[in-house]
Amino acid sequence: MARPKKTDTLDTAQAIELTAGAIQRLTCRTDTKAQAFLRDTKAPGLRVRVTSTGHKSFVYETKLNRQTIRRTIGDVRAWTIEQARTEARRLAVLVDEGVNPIDQERQQQAEREAKKAAAAALAVTVGDAWAAYIAERRPHWGERHYLDHVAIARPGGEPVKRGTGVIQPGPLAAFMSQQLRALTPEAVESWAAREAKTRPTQARLALRLLRAFLSWCSERVDFAAVVPAQNPAKSRRAREALGKAGVKSDALLREQLPAWFAAVRALPAAPAAYLQTLLLTGARPGELLGLRWDDMNVQWRGLTLRDKAESKGGEDGTRQIPLTPYVHHLLAGLPRRNEWVFASTTKPAPIATPRWPHVDACRVAGIEHLTLHGLRRSFGSLAEWLELPAGVVAQIQGHKPSATAEKHYRVRPLDLLRLHHEKFEAWILEQAGVTFDAAKEPGKLRAVTP
Incomplete structure (x- = not known):
């Protein structure tokens, strides 16, 4: 074939x-x-x-x-x-x-x-997981909460913006380069003992953020295998090493008002208006800094503040407070550079939180250790002089109702709040020695001291 x-x-x-x-x-x-x-x-x-x-x-x-x-x-x-x-x-x-x-x-x-995924999970660092965590959770956080997470883990070494020296590493920076599986209760307790000697306040915040982060990791398929079943940050020894936070008591006294107002009003327009408004509204520093021009209702003399979730403000996360005459004067006198009331001169955003200008003003006034949150505390403390209803003060400041009657049986409209709020503002200006004509057009008024 x-x-x-x-x-x-x-x-x-x-x-x-x-x-x-x-x-x-x-x-x-x-x-x-x-x-x-x-x-x-x-x-x-x-x-x-x-x-x-x-x-x-x-x-x-x-x-x-x-x-x-x-x-x-x-x-x-x-x-x-x-x-x-x-x-x-x-x-x-x-x-x-x-x-x-x-x-x-x-x-x-x-x-x-x-096996490949398990090997990758074993090699993942705390920094890798932390970056994924804040990226996923950022849409659910406020800007201040997000910045706390960034600052608490930053490596440090950058030059400080004010003075000389460099920024110190954040409390959690020591963990960022370690493998996630090495984050054991013993490691957290040892860290807490070290941090308690130098910065216990920051370390307490860091421990709370770390605990929430590790709970998130335990719910993620790619990280759960290397995180212990018991959250390492839920350690009694770590909490005891850092101690309990002390009660803060910084607030303006009535007799300090003239010196404080004189020093603050000598600052540039935006920081001066911001600090005075902070005292006169009792608002949180961050929520006042985010005030937009659209949040001012001149017709009904109201301000809309973007509230914290736990304060149970409006359904959209806001609360309404009165736009009092002197505050209206301060805000109307600011230039409209962009959508923000306290606008930056260099970028379309609010000014940076004026902590250092406030420190300088307090130094001039001879007042020590008064923080921006201390101005919010001052609002509630000074209101006691006029015996304003506690529920009115709490509603203006955005605090949770403290009793069943307040929560379910007290509905205070804006005009009722204004009655008490304007009384408070007039008394503060009187104690500070600020002469103010509330009958003239806002923004064109001239506030003078005798």
Whole structure:
């Protein structure tokens, strides 16, 4: 029998002993998406597949549980015929044992990926997880809360904006380069003991943020495997090492009002207006800094402040307080550079929180250790001189109702709040020695001291 020529067309309906020449002569239609198979007689189930593009590969095909199984072995240019036969025989043994080679391969691939993910999880650092945490949670946080997370973990080393020196690392900076799995209760307790000697207040905040972060990690598939079941930051020893926060009592005294107002009103317009408004409204420093021009209702003499969630303000997270005459004068006198009332002169944003200008003003006035939050505390403390209703003061400041009657049976409209608030403002200006004509047009008034 004559040897077939290289140009002869193979009969793919018949199984043959695969040879390099036969594989070379195997062709397929090119006018449609089709494929052809050439069966091997020496290794049952072994085929050579050719596609309409001319690509050829070894495949194994058989039936298992009345279903056709077809698994690609490899390219004919990478596998020899004998290697393909050996692989086909191995697959045939699996099928005889009732194992689907495709399912087995998928399972093995899943196991390899799981091992790879586990190895990656073991290598992940606290800094990597922290970055993912604040990126995911930022839409649910206020700007101040987000900045606390950034500052508490910053590496430090940058030059300070005021004075000389560099910014110190945040309390949690020491953890950022460590592996997440190394964050054990013992490590947290040792950290707390060190931080308690230099900055316990910041460390207490850091411990609270760390506890929330680790709870988030325990709920994430990619981090849960390396975080202990018991939150390492929920450590009694760590809390005891840092101690309890002291009660803050910084507030303006009535007799300090003249000196404070004189020093603050000597500052540039925006910081001066901000600090006076902070005292006269009892607002939180951050929520007042975010005041926009659209938040001023001149017709009904009201201010809309974006409240903290826990203060239970309006349904949209805001609360309404009166726009008192002197505060209206201060705000109306500011230039409208952008949407913000206390606008920066260099960028479309509010001014930076004027802590240092306030420190300078307090130094001039001879007042020590008065913080911006101390001005909010001063509002509530000075209101005692007029015996203003505690519920009115709390509602203006955005505090939670302190009793069932306040929460469910007291509805104070804006005009009722204004009655008490304007009385408070007039008394403060009187004690400060500020002469103010409330009958003239806001923004064109001239407030003078005798």
